[in-house]
Every structure is written in structure tokens, then in C-alpha cells.
Amino acid sequence: MRINCPICGDRDRREFYYLGASDYLNRPAEGDLDAIHKYLHIRENPAGVTKDLWHHEAGCSSWLVVERNVTTHEILGVELASEVAK
Amino acid sequence: MIDLIAKSAAEGLLPVTIGTMTLTELPLREMHSIAPFKGAEVSAALKKATGVGLPDTGRAIAKVDVEILWTARGQYVLIGATPPKLPAAITDQSDAWCSVVLSGEGAPQVMARVCPLDLGRMGEGDVARSFVGHMTAIIIKRAEGFEIMVFRAFAKTLVHELREVMVSVTAQATLPD
Ligand SMILES: [Zn+2]
Numbered sequence: 001m002r003i004n005c006p007i008c009g010d011r012d013r014r015e016f017y018y019l020g021a022s023d024y025l026n027r028p029a030e031g032d033l034d035a036i037h038k039y040l041h042i043r044e045n046p047a048g049v050t051k052d053l054w055h056h057e058a059g060c061s062s063w064l065v066v067e068r069n070v071t072t073h074e075i076l077g078v079e080l081a082s083e084v085a086k
Numbered sequence: 087m088i089d090l091i092a093k094s095a096a097e098g099l100l101p102v103t104i105g106t107m108t109l110t111e112l113p114l115r116e117m118h119s120i121a122p123f124k125g126a127e128v129s130a131a132l133k134k135a136t137g138v139g140l141p142d143t144g145r146a147i148a149k150v151d152v153e154i155l156w157t158a159r160g161q162y163v164l165i166g167a168t169p170p171k172l173p174a175a176i177t178d179q180s181d182a183w184c185s186v187v188l189s190g191e192g193a194p195q196v197m198a199r200v201c202p203l204d205l206g207r208m209g210e211g212d213v214a215r216s217f218v219g220h221m222t223a224i225i226i227k228r229a230e231g232f233e234i235m236v237f238r239a240f241a242k243t244l245v246h247e248l249r250e251v252m253v254s255v256t257a258q259a260t261l262p263d
Contacts, residue, residue, distance in 0.1 A: 007143055007159055008214065012202035015216060058222050059215045060143075060159040 004078050007060040015058040022051040022065045025085045047071050053081060095184035095241035102249060105256030107190035109248055112233070117179045118169050120162045126173035135170035146211045146226060155213050157224055184241035188248060189231030192259065196251045197232055201225065205232070219247040 001013040021043050028035035044050075048071060054064045063081035068074060094111055101110040122128045122140075133139035137149040140162055146155045152167040169176055188196060197205050201223075203216045208227040216225055221244060224235040236244050 010204070011216075014202060058217050061161075061215075062159050 001073055001075070003054065003056075003064070003066060003075060005056050005059060005062065005064065006078060006080050007062050008056065011056070011059055015056060016064075017055040017057040019053040019055060019063075022053050022081075022084070024053055025065070025081060049076065095238045096186065096245055099242065099245045100186065102245075102252075104249070104252040105190075105192060105259065107188065107192045107196060107252050107256070109245070109252065110187050110189075112185040112187060114181060115166050116168065117183065118164045119157070119175075119177045119179050120164055120169055120172065121160055121175040123173045123175070128172045128174050131170060131172055132164075136164065136167040138164070138167075141213075144213055146213050148211075155224065155226065157213070158215060163224075182238055183235050184238050184244060185233060185235045186244065186248075187228065187231055187233050192252070192255045193231045195255045196248065197225075199251050199255070200247055218244065221247075 002010055003013060003016055004010045023039065023043065026039070028039050049067060049069050051065055051067050054066045056062045056064060065079045065081050065084045066075060067077040069076065092114060094114055096111040099111075101108060103109075120128070120132070129139035132154075136152050136154075138147045138152050138154045141147045141154055141156050143156055146153060148154075153165045155163045155165070157163045163179070194205060197203075200218050201216055203214055203225060205225075205227075208214065208225075210227055210229055212227045214225050216223060218225070218234055218236065221236045221240045223244075226233040226235075234244065234248075
């Protein structure tokens with residue numbers, strides 16, 4: 001599997017660290033316990049297209065949002081997390 | 087006054103020549119990492135003081151004895167000069183790295199076994215962060231081959247890994263069909 005980092009270009013999967021669903025970018029307001037519970041624990045987990053956070057750990061150190069199909073391993077898009085979270 | 091003797095990171099391990107390839111250590115030089123603050127303009131002031139400004143992503147700029155490398159998103163390493171006061175996080179990293187050069191005909195084959203980069207795409211002065219074996223490294227394409235920088239504590243492992251592969255590549259090249 002290869003990920004096309006917007007900064008470094010096409011790189012091998014071993015350079016990247018996987019964190020989890022890109023839901024982590026949408027942090028709820030402090031004190032909203034129900035929203036925080038959902039933020040931490042509730043995931044769609046589809047057998048299909050997902051958006052996940054990956055860190056280009058051995059490369060440029062960027063956090064990336066990678067859209068991929070977990071059943072085919074096809075990578076559909078890569079964006080800088082800093083752009084998505086704007 | 088006691089005169090201290092500087093010991094390089096790969097002291098006693100290099101240089102080594104195996105087959106057509108040579109691995110040599112580069113002398114220790116002054117090094118600072120520069121991480122500009124968000125939105126801060128540092129390139130012009132840096133250039134005025136040292137002769138080099140900030141390079142593009144994945145590039146190095148050299149002027150006489152001073153060189154600056156792109157080393158990560160928003161991070162650069164200045165070698166051979168002291169940076170002026172800048173709106174940036176600056177860290178002295180002199181002595182913190184080990185720098186070696188792998189040269190010779192078989193160098194690309196050696197790198198292909200230890201590094202996941204597509205090295206054929208790299209031109210002279212291109213810089214990339216990646217792995218060499220299990221070590222995170224800075225890789226710079228030079229006219230004579232590849233310069234590899236790792237954290238100083240990895241020096242012995244780096245030499246070991248590259249040496250093993252140099253032996254293996256040479257053995258395969260000299261085996262009868
Ligand atoms: Zn990257």
C-alpha cells in the first residue's frame with residue numbers, strides 16, 4: 001500500500017502511522033458529555049470507504065486525512081489534516 | 087587548559103570499501119534546526135546573515151561552506167553557520183547526528199534494500215526523510231552518491247546495516263551465473 005503525501009509525494013505505507021477515524025478532527029465543546037462519548041467511542045466502521053488520520057511519521061511529520069476503501073485497499077484521496085480542520 | 091579530543095560518531099568504523107562501494111563519514115559540523123513560527127518570514131534575514139535562505143520542500147541549498155536542508159514540514163537544518171536571531175524555534179543539534187556518504191557503482195542497489203524511497207527519482211540536492219533499515223533518516227542525493235544522516239546514537243547500527251548489504255550486493259555481483 002502506498003500513500004501520496006501532499007508534501008512528500010508517493011511513499012511506502014511503512015513510513016506512516018495510523019491513528020484512527022478522522023472524527024478525531026471534530027472535537028466537541030468541553031462539558032458536552034454525550035458528544036464527548038460519541039467522539040471517543042462511537043464509529044460507523046463501514047466495510048467500504050472510510051476517512052482516517054495517518055501521520056507521516058518517517059517523512060515530513062504531517063497529519064493526513066486518507067480516504068480509502070477498507071475492502072479493496074484502494075486509496076481515494078489524501079489531504080493535509082490542517083487544511084481539513086480549517 | 088585541557089585539550090579535548092573530538093570523537094566522531096562513527097570513529098573507528100569508517101571508512102570502509104567493499105567491492106565497488108565506499109562508505110565514509112563526514113566531519114562534524116555546526117548544525118541548528120530552524121522551525122519558523124506560524125506565518126513568520128525568516129528566509130530573507132537568514133540569507134542576509136548566512137548566505138542561504140529557506141530551500142523549497144525536499145531541497146537543499148549550499149553556498150560556499152554553508153548548507154541548509156529542508157528536513158520536515160516547517161523544519162530546516164542549517165549546517166556550517168550560526169543562525170541569527172529569527173522568529174523561529176532554533177535548536178543547536180551540533181554533535182547530535184551522524185553523517186555518512188555511500189558512493190560507488192553499487193550504491194543504488196544497496197539503498198534499494200534498506201530504504202523505501204524511489205531513489206531513481208532523486209536528483210542532486212534533493213532531500214527526503216525516510217527510513218534506512220529501522221532508523222529514521224535524512225537522505226540527500228549528492229553527485230558522488232547518497233548522504234545519509236541518522237541520530238548520533240544510531241551510528242554503529244547504520245554502519246552495520248549498510249556494511250552487511252554492501253557485502254551481500256558485492257557477493258551477488260561477483261557470483262558466477
Ligand atoms: Zn510527508
